Amino acid sequence: MNKDQLLKKRYRAEKRFKFYGLVSITLAILFVIFLVNVIFSKGRAAFQRTTIAVEVNFNTEELELSSNASIEEIQDADFYDLSINSLLKLYKTEGAKQEKELLRVFSPDHDIEIKNFLIKNLDNLNKNVIVNLTTSDDIDQLHKGNYPRHLPEERRRISDFQLLIYDQLVKENKVNKVFNTFFFTNGDSRNPEVAGIGGSLFGSFFTIIITLILSFPIAIFASIYLEEFAPKNRITDFIEININNLAAVPSIVFGLLGLGILLGTFDLPRSTPLVAGITLSLMTLPRIIIPCRASLKAVPPSIREGALAVGASKVQSVMHHVVPLSIPGTLSGTIIGLAQALGETAPLILIGMVAFVVDIPATPIDPSASLPVQVYLWSEQAERGFVEKTSATIMVLLSFLIVMNFIAVYLRQKFEKKWS
Amino acid sequence: MINNKVKIKTTNLNVYYGDKQALNDVNLEIHSKEVTALIGPSGCGKSTYIRCINRMNDVIDICRVTGSIEIDGNEINKKEIDVVSLREKIGMVFQKPNPFPKSIYDNVSYGPNIHGLAENKVKMDEIVETSLKKAALWNEVKDRLNEPGTSLSGGQQQRLCIARAISVNPEVILMDEPCSALDPIATAKIEELMDELKKSYTIVIVTHSMSQAVRVSQRTGFFHLGKLIEVDTTEKIFKNPNNKMTQDYITGRFG
Numbered sequence: 224m225n226k227d228q229l230l231k232k233r234y235r236a237e238k239r240f241k242f243y244g245l246v247s248i249t250l251a252i253l254f255v256i257f258l259v260n261v262i263f264s265k266g267r268a269a270f271q272r273t274t275i276a277v278e279v280n281f282n283t284e285e286l287e288l289s290s291n292a293s294i295e296e297i298q299d300a301d302f303y304d305l306s307i308n309s310l311l312k313l314y315k316t317e318g319a320k321q322e323k324e325l326l327r328v329f330s331p332d333h334d335i336e337i338k339n340f341l342i343k344n345l346d347n348l349n350k351n352v353i354v355n356l357t358t359s360d361d362i363d364q365l366h367k368g369n370y371p372r373h374l375p376e377e378r379r380r381i382s383d384f385q386l387l388i389y390d391q392l393v394k395e396n397k398v399n400k401v402f403n404t405f406f407f408t409n410g411d412s413r414n415p416e417v418a419g420i421g422g423s424l425f426g427s428f429f430t431i432i433i434t435l436i437l438s439f440p441i442a443i444f445a446s447i448y449l450e451e452f453a454p455k456n457r458i459t460d461f462i463e464i465n466i467n468n469l470a471a472v473p474s475i476v477f478g479l480l481g482l483g484i485l486l487g488t489f490d491l492p493r494s495t496p497l498v499a500g501i502t503l504s505l506m507t508l509p510r511i512i513i514p515c516r517a518s519l520k521a522v523p524p525s526i527r528e529g530a531l532a533v534g535a536s537k538v539q540s541v542m543h544h545v546v547p548l549s550i551p552g553t554l555s556g557t558i559i560g561l562a563q564a565l566g567e568t569a570p571l572i573l574i575g576m577v578a579f580v581v582d583i584p585a586t587p588i589d590p591s592a593s594l595p596v597q598v599y600l601w602s603e604q605a606e607r608g609f610v611e612k613t614s615a616t617i618m619v620l621l622s623f624l625i626v627m628n629f630i631a632v633y634l635r636q637k638f639e640k641k642w643s
Numbered sequence: 644m645i646n647n648k649v650k651i652k653t654t655n656l657n658v659y660y661g662d663k664q665a666l667n668d669v670n671l672e673i674h675s676k677e678v679t680a681l682i683g684p685s686g687c688g689k690s691t692y693i694r695c696i697n698r699m700n701d702v703i704d705i706c707r708v709t710g711s712i713e714i715d716g717n718e719i720n721k722k723e724i725d726v727v728s729l730r731e732k733i734g735m736v737f738q739k740p741n742p743f744p745k746s747i748y749d750n751v752s753y754g755p756n757i758h759g760l761a762e763n764k765v766k767m768d769e770i771v772e773t774s775l776k777k778a779a780l781w782n783e784v785k786d787r788l789n790e791p792g793t794s795l796s797g798g799q800q801q802r803l804c805i806a807r808a809i810s811v812n813p814e815v816i817l818m819d820e821p822c823s824a825l826d827p828i829a830t831a832k833i834e835e836l837m838d839e840l841k842k843s844y845t846i847v848i849v850t851h852s853m854s855q856a857v858r859v860s861q862r863t864g865f866f867h868l869g870k871l872i873e874v875d876t877t878e879k880i881f882k883n884p885n886n887k888m889t890q891d892y893i894t895g896r897f898g
Contacts, residue, residue, distance in 0.1 A: 532697065533808065
């Protein structure tokens, strides 16, 4: 081979290499677009809720209330009969079967919805008011165009009579789509139309706060000590190897640890953010210590020497110069570690966070769900309403993760200082 | 010109990095208020020697120092010595300028601050100003004391490091090849500065430049392979050295 051929061969190799790179990047982008597209197209609908306008007469006599009832009195009152009567006025029915089918157009908790409406609008007492009530999941899906109404009746959950009611109500302009605040404020429910991520939002929030409180200070002090003060000997080598190994341990193993020790030995309350936070701290610790140590190591030794040479003690040189310079790396490492913990499912399943919890937790020792576990729970459900809610929850979780990662990048750029 | 008061005296100084011996029985006297230059080929132990004087070798885990180092007749190579107050007395300027990534003012005020040398802001301003003036940097930076020290040019950064070293009012300044990263103009400024500084401080400078040693120092020591081969007045070393190796080195026959 002469020089010319060698040169050509080198150029060809370079072009080939660039081509491989471009292909990989294109594939990666296509996968991301595909993923986001699937989640968005499925989850978008969950942010809307179908309602039907129903006329309700808040007659104090019928409700057995005093004429200017207080909120407490209304809370205790029974709205079931009033609710049933108002709904049945919507469409003419014959027989108990048709009555039942008409009521099933609505979500089962219609009486509570009416009660809550009155509590929010107390001046409607003794008035005839239009209230928008949530439809059942099937009607919701029908209105969103996801329901196969062309199937024969025996293969549908919506009966022909219910379809008649629906078409009539649509004609009367009584069926509306509104923004689904229930999705954010309600806890979990067996009825997809009123199920929400309120409980799991709070559960995840408490969990992450506990993880942060426990793992951040421990990780910072451990990494400063190991990097700056610990003598280099066999024991510290052993610790270093173990930290690296722990970071690679499958998360479900930490779940087993939480189950065995926190729930088993210490008898902490199961399904709670407290236990979840402690378990996730154990998992996150090595994952924070490693980037913290890396950012301490990245501070040039000349800075340490400069401080020592003017007579700073070891602690002063570390605290005044090395630690401030490592803050951007430390913070972004911590946030990325917490983001991983936020998306973790397996260890939470083992400590019982998969329990069906309707109430929104008020403290970290109340049973609760968390966002990723909620995704897992709803993905097993057959109802169409839960399918879109699963994707919508993933959207919420992803947006939290993206925001956290952006904060990490922002902090790194903001606090990064150039050294000579 | 030649001062006969001994400031630093090392006797049978040996330094080991693990199994490797870096200094071998170095006996050297450094005289007060003059510039002593240490020359020799790379790896001969010059830097190791000056790092013994302010105990900077303590930072290196595998480093072991034996023998005696006396400053004004007081032994400092023993455990009981507090290195923090030792380093307050013996400042150091490094090969590569290493200002803290803080403001120019904070770079100079850091030392006095941790040693509690200024009881108030006015006193601190005074210390910063005199230190920067002594380092011949005041006129260039007096209007931008709040800008980061790292924004200065290389020569200015090195003078800032000198200002930082003298801010705590040391008795000795150790300089480890302070001009090797600088251009000739910046080097000339530092050399002029050293002439001025030697009136109040004892200076030990490690240098690879023979001409710099001739220009700035009154006394020169020649190191080779961890041994101090010869030490004498600079004039004698460069005109008529006793040792043949010294002769060969300064005339460029090896090293």
